[in-house]
Amino acid sequence: MLLLFVFGLLIHLVFFASIFDIYFTSPLVHGMTPRSTPLPPPARRLVLFVADGLRAHTLYELDESGNPRAPFIRSIIMHEGSWGISHTHVPTESRPGHVAMIAGFYEDVSAVAKGWKENPVEFDSLFNESKYTWSWGSPDILPMFAKGASGDHVFAHTYDSENEDFGADDATKLDSWVFDRVKEFFDAARYNQTLFSQVKEEKIVFFLHLLGIDTNGHAHRPSSRDYKDNIKMVDEGIKEIVSLFNQFYENDGKTAFIFTADHGMTEWGSHGAGHPSETFTPLVTWGAGIKYPQKVSAQQIDDPLLKEWKLENWKRQDVNQADIAPLMASLIGVPFPLNSVGILPVKYLNNTDLFKAESVLTNAVQILEQFKVKMAQKKEVTLPFLFTPFKLLSDSKQQDILRQARSYIKQKKYDEAISLCKELIRLALEGLSYYHTYDRFFLGITVVLGFVGWTSYASLLIIKSHSNLTRGGSNKIKKPNHLLTCTFVAVGIAIAFFLLIQSCPWTYYVYCLLPVPIWHALLSEFPVIEDLVKSLLTFPPGQFIGSLLVFGLGLEILVLSFFYRYMLTAGLTAFAGWPFVTQLWTRAKSTSLSWTLFSLLLAVFPLMPVVGRKPDISVVMGAGLLVLLLSLFVVTSYIKRKDNLDGELFLYLLQILSIMLSMYTVYSTHSSLQRKQGLPLLNQTISWIILASSFILPLLSPTILFERLFSILLSLMSTYLLLSTGYEALFPLVLSCLMFIWIHMEQETLQQSGFSCKQKVNSIQFAYNIDITQYRKLYLDDIRRAFFLVFFLVTAFFGTGNIASINSFDLASVYCFVTVFSPFVMGTLMMWKILIPFVLVMCAFEAVQLTTQLSSKSLFLMVLVISDIMALHFFFLVQDYGSWLDIGTSISHYVIVMSMTIFLVFLNGLAQMLTTKKLTLCGKPKSHLF
Known part of the structure; x- marks a missing residue:
């Protein structure tokens, strides 16, 4: 059995890792020659403002009084520059967004393993190609570009990471810090000859990373006054910085300015997925080499928001986020980043047609170089008779297109040259994708x-x-x-x-x-x-085919629930009628009615909005009160039934106290954050103590089935309350009640099938070593038990939308523990919140195996088989075409199912530990261990 367990775990780890080798490998290649436009650039320097987490809609819309929310940016759009929407790709996180706009390529998702901070692969960037780059802002973003640069010409000035506090009274200080340091920098440059000569050079970049808007959005939501006031503050700061540059450089007209964002944000203050509020970011450009505003009577882009923004008469020009990198490189005349796949948006350029054509040709040659290197790499490691080249872009066709493009430029047919170069870029990008996905x-x-x-x-x-x-x-x-x-x-x-x-x-x-x-x-x-x-x-054909159809339908409902959460509601509603179909209600009417009631109650949760959209602490308090009432009822009945229970009574009272402390901490922390007084140290200490004790207290309770399960529920609920922001606090309580009833129902089902149960449910004890002679063989009804477990596990995943999408993670759920930005601590806490319903289901599963006298190995293997069939289903559904959201969703579904399969192995061990182990107090004999 041990050998099978190890081999099975190894196989699933390989299957899980395969998706990263197939879909998440880095697209980067090395060995290309830097390419830059041969003509003089329009700008000597470039200033890049990135407002982290800024939604395009919130910037462009008018405020409640009908006035521009960012008057300076609005004046730029109307009088000085060009504007549009920069479309980001998923995952809409800070690091991938900055890499796209500064390096010009869309980073593979494997960077998430580094917390979006370290460089999983080395890459070229605009900063690396510049003469000098000075940057100010977050320690999470700036260092990665300094680290990726060759030489010592990229300078990063960052504040301390403790300043990134979602519970701080004023997150705008992050942006004030940046603006103040830029002012101090130029004051110093006036008296430092070395620095003065450096900032007077050409091909230099200034990067201002403004994190306050993102921090306020996470803490207070984008609809809050804090978020909108931060936008006004940033607008005023940019106005001052622009004035500073004009004064310092004596209005020489050689400075290009770009204002954009790395990603947007949902209404509930999160980002990471593909909703337009996350993928639509503003792009406003002005200064040297940028086209002036163009008034139009009709827009090429049909967007009703244009009228709402009152910008329908100023030409909007949208780009992909990676297109910003070649635009910036073209403006200051540095080589295009070597791995850039962005296409130069020539409509933003205010320059000669010759410059535009030469720039697009350079862009095409730079991307074609990547194609050639990629093809050579693949050809080198493939047997000649097995190598199939990309037929749409042969060597002869490459030469023909380049020759024709240069001919058009000599003939001053610049539009034709630009069109032909864009066709070459399209083919080269298709070829890059072809060779990247060759295997x-x-x-x-x-x-x-x-x-x-x-x-x-x-x-x-x-x-x-x-x-x-x-x-x-x-x-x-x-x-x-x-x-x-x-x-x-x-x-x-x-x-x-x-x-x-x-x-x-x-x-x-x-x-x-x-x-x-x-x-x-x-x-x-x-x-x-x-x-x-x-x-x-020998089976009757009708019965066999019917069983297969029911099983197949159940699996399809599970698969569809990953796309449509309400399918879980349909499944749970069908579960509610199970006792009446099998006539169990004639044996146990009260238990059957309870099963139906709680199945229907649980079926409500998948119909609710995704967690995080509307925080409601009053619901969390209500869930805590229900747990307290249930605890008092159970403890009272327990006192009536038993005599000597001093130790057990003290333990239950301690766990009830833990629930009360959790309620106090949630309410107190929420109030403190609303008053912008931060996370109180006492609350933070209590939260971490409750979290740590939740793993210990259940092990002190008796191993009698329901007493141990109830102790586990109280401990995990105390932690779950601390991690809740709304209705999801009720979810594990309802789920646990259904699990308790499920245990009773399964024993009734077993008795109905003619099996004798040696013990009543109330007297069964969890034990690590069980007499193997009491195990029985599998029957068809056991397939239904295994399916129930898988269904409940999927419900635990998607019941409250916790991982329905990456953007349904709500940072507010961890504010009782930490408010200073820490990706791994916050991610671990949110992952434990997701796993708590999992653990409750797995502990109930342990009880079901005991009450039905079934080998845990056999039932567990059946669950793995069902999960693997689902995983294989999702493997076929993985796609690398369509929208980025479709691609990301299809891959994430496979990863989720495979993670669930692997987690089952570990959670089964955790559930066994929580249900069977018993810690003894000092002085008690070892015989009391079980």
Whole structure:
């Protein structure tokens, strides 16, 4: 069993990792030659303002009085420059956004493992190509560009990370810090000859990262006065900085200004996904080389918001976020970032047609260089007869297009040259994607082979060892099949040799060789497969087909629930009628009615809005009161039933006190943050103590089934209340009540099937070592039990929308523990909040196995098989086309299911520890351990 457990865990880790090798590998290549426009640039210097977390709509809209929210930026749009929307890609986070606009490419999601701070790969950027770059702002963003730069010409000035406090009284101080340091910098430059000569150079960049808007958005929501006032403050600060530059450089007209944002923000103060409020960011440019405002009678972009913004008469020009990098490089005449895939937006340029055409040609050659390097790399590691080149952009076609483009420029047919260069860019980008995904189909086939083989083998193992379907096959003495073994060894050697001569990465060996032992183990059980087929032929065809249809329908509901949460409501509503379909209600009417009631109550949660949109502390307080009332009821009944319970009574009172402290802390912290007084140290201390104690207190309670489960509920609820901001605080309470009833229902079902139960539910004890003789064989009803568990686990995931989308994570849920920005601490706390309903379901699952006298190994293997079938389903649904939101969603669904499968192994161990282990107080004998 241990060997199977280790092998199964290894297989699932490989399947999980495969998605990162197939879809999340870095697109970057190295070895290209820097390319810059050969003509003199219009600007000597560039100033980049990035307002972190600024939504385009909130900037452009008029305030409640009908006045511009950012009057200086509005005046730029109307009198000095060009404007539009910069469309970001998912994930809409700070690091990917800054990399896109400064380096010109869309970073792969693997950077999240570094907390969006460190460089998972080295990359070129506008800052690296500049003569000098000075930057001011957040310690989370600036250092990565300084680290990625060659030499020592990129200077980062950051404030302390403790300043990024979501509970601070005034987050605008982050932006004030930046503006003040820029002013001090230029004051110093007037008296420092070395610095003065540097800032007078050409091809220099000034980067101002303004984090206050993002911080206020997370803390108070974008609709708040704090968020909107911060925009006004930033607008005034930019006006002062622009005036400062004009004075310092004596209005030489050689400064280009760009104002934009890395990402937007949802109404509930989060970002990360693909909602327009997150992907639509402002872009306003002015100064040297930028086209002046163009008045139009009709816009090319049909957007009703233009009239609401009162900007329908000023031409709007949208770009992709990566297009900003080549725009900035063109303005100051530095080489385009080597890995940039942005397309120069020539409509923003105020320059000669020759300059525009030469710039776009340079842009095309720079992207074509990446295509050539990518093709050469792939060709080098692929056997000649297996290499299939990108047919739409052959070597001859590349030369023809470049020759024709240069000819058009000589003939002064600049529009034709620009159009042809854009066509070359389009083909080169298609070719880059083609070679980047060259091995995707091959790797996908190997992973599917391994998946199907493992799922089939696990299913066969369950049927062979834990059912009566193959009694004859399982008793046969298994003779080694040397021919089969030799065949698979030969196949493995052939695969390894094939990969070796192609210089494939070591991970390819894992993906390609893993199916070999799996399918060998599966085909070695051929006698068992024969017995299984014979046994299945004895089943009535109607019953067998009906069971398959019901099982398939249930799986489809689970799969659809990842896309549509209300499918969980449909499933739970069907669960509510289960006792009446099976006539369980005739045996246990009160239990059946309770099951129906709580199934319907739980079915309400998937219909509710995603958590985080409307915080309501009063609901959290109400959930706490319900837990207290339930606790008092249980403790009172417990006192009536038992005599000597001093230790147990003290423990329950301690846990009730913990619930009360959680309620106080939530209310007190919320009030303090509303008054902008920050997180009180006492509240923070209490929160961390409650979190730590929630792992210890259940282990002090008796191991009697319901007493231990109730103790686990109280401990986890005290933590969950601290992590709640609204109606989700009720979710684990309702879920737990349904789990308690499920345990009773399963014992009733077992008795109805004719099995005798040796103990009543109330007297069953959790124990680490259980007499194996009490285990029984599997029956069809056990498939339903395994399906119930998977359904409840998916409900625990999506019941409150906690991971329905990345932007449904609400930072406000961790404010009782920490308000200073710390991605890993905050992420860990939010992950534990998601796992708490998981743990409650898994602990109930342990109880179901006890009450139904079923081997945990057999039932757990069935759950893994169901999860793997779902994972295989999602693997086929993964796509690399369509919108970025569709691509990200399809990949995240597979990752979620695979994570759930792997987590099941660990959560099963955690649930066993919480239910079976018992800590003893000093002085008690060891015999009291269980």
